[in-house]
Amino acid sequence: MLVSTKGRYALRVMVDLAEHQAAGRIPLKEIAARQGISEKYLENILATLVRANMLSGMRGKGGGYVLTRPPEQYTVGEILRLTEGSLAPVACLDGDCKGCSRSDECPTLDVWKNLDKLINDYLDGVTLDALVAPNEGYDYVI
Amino acid sequence: MLVSTKGRYALRVMVDLAEHQAAGRIPLKEIAARQGISEKYLENILATLVRANMLSGMRGKGGGYVLTRPPEQYTVGEILRLTEGSLAPVACLDGDCKGCSRSDECPTLDVWKNLDKLINDYLDGVTLDALVAPNEGYDYVI
DNA sequence: TCTATTTCCTATTGCGTTACTAGGCTTTAG
DNA sequence: CTAAAGCCTAGTAACGCAATAGGAAATAGA
Numbered sequence: 049m050l051v052s053t054k055g056r057y058a059l060r061v062m063v064d065l066a067e068h069q070a071a072g073r074i075p076l077k078e079i080a081a082r083q084g085i086s087e088k089y090l091e092n093i094l095a096t097l098v099r100a101n102m103l104s105g106m107r108g109k110g111g112g113y114v115l116t117r118p119p120e121q122y123t124v125g126e127i128l129r130l131t132e133g134s135l136a137p138v139a140c141l142d143g144d145c146k147g148c149s150r151s152d153e154c155p156t157l158d159v160w161k162n163l164d165k166l167i168n169d170y171l172d173g174v175t176l177d178a179l180v181a182p183n184e185g186y187d188y189v190i
Numbered sequence: 191m192l193v194s195t196k197g198r199y200a201l202r203v204m205v206d207l208a209e210h211q212a213a214g215r216i217p218l219k220e221i222a223a224r225q226g227i228s229e230k231y232l233e234n235i236l237a238t239l240v241r242a243n244m245l246s247g248m249r250g251k252g253g254g255y256v257l258t259r260p261p262e263q264y265t266v267g268e269i270l271r272l273t274e275g276s277l278a279p280v281a282c283l284d285g286d287c288k289g290c291s292r293s294d295e296c297p298t299l300d301v302w303k304n305l306d307k308l309i310n311d312y313l314d315g316v317t318l319d320a321l322v323a324p325n326e327g328y329d330y331v332i
Numbered sequence: 333t334c335t336a337t338t339t340c341c342t343a344t345t346g347c348g349t350t351a352c353t354a355g356g357c358t359t360t361a362g
Numbered sequence: 363c364t365a366a367a368g369c370c371t372a373g374t375a376a377c378g379c380a381a382t383a384g385g386a387a388a389t390a391g392a
Contacts, residue, residue, distance in 0.1 A: 049191075049281060052379065052380085053281075054380080060296075063298065107387075107389065109336070109389055109390040110390060111337075111338050124301060150226070155322070156198065159321070162312070163313070179301070194351085195350080230352070247368055250358090250359050254367075
């Protein structure tokens with residue numbers, strides 16, 4: 049599986065936050081309830097996003113999470129690469145097997161490289177605002 | 191990771207067999223040595239390919255494996271789908287999470303569907319003969 | 333200042349999959 | 363009959379994923 053729950057949840061949460069942008073800071077509890085995801089698990093995922101400055105978290109009463117940029121400035125690719133670690137389709141392209149000793153003569157390496165580029169290019173071409181349902185970015189705005 | 195060692199090894203072996211087609215049946219031992227893969231592990235992989243009729247195996251002295259079709263009639267996609275089970279990039283598209291109860295309203299589902307199509311279409315468009323090194327399909331031919 | 337609320341941080345655990353390994357059985361050519 | 367080969371069923375060690383646990387630190391409001 050290329051993308052695990054961690055990446056899928058992260059993306060859903062980012063879309064959720066984009067849709068509820070106008071409501072200011074959103075507490076984790078609210079997101080978890082809306083998305084049907086365990087609070088504790090979500091905590092780990094959001095921590096990763098905060099550390100990478102994709103989200104800002106604030107604690108205490110009235111705290112919660114907000115996007116640090118407008119939705120059109122996030123790509124799906126960067127969100128998934130961050131939370132998954134890598135989007136490489138095979139270990140050969142992921143540092144592990146890098147310099148596999150056979151790479152010079154490997155007849156299949158080009159397939160993996162092309163596939164890798166295909167995947168990353170597509171996901172880097174989709175921005176967060178493209179996933180926000182029309183007219184749902186305006187809740188709480190009178 | 192989308193493709194594990196099982197799929198990668200399978201593909202390398204298929205290319206190996208395509209390159210040595212003219213030599214008739216090739217014993218596992220020879221393939222394993224040439225590719226640097228454990229004989230026992232390869233056995234499992236080749237068994238899968240034989241059961242799917244992509245290879246023919248014959249035992250006994252003089253036995254070994256051969257392709258059942260010309261290389262241009264295999265696609266990388268079918269080889270990988272067989273050995274990996276599925277090439278779906280997310281569990282949502284893989285029967286597991288199928289009918290995820292949220293799929294009607296899921297804002298990210300289209301991304302996964304597009305990605306899935308992209309991956310499968312690309313891999314189904316690459317045939318085995320495209321991976322065979324030029325002039326290497328003619329060993330043993332005088 | 334106290335308290336409720338909320339994020340932040342570090343571990344740990346159960347479970348399934350992956351990557352192999354082991355051993356024996358069956359078939360085939362010479 | 364025998365050596366060479368594939369076929370078949372298990373087993374196992376290690377790893378990553380998905381989730382849980384427990385508490386520390388910050389913040390706003392009473």
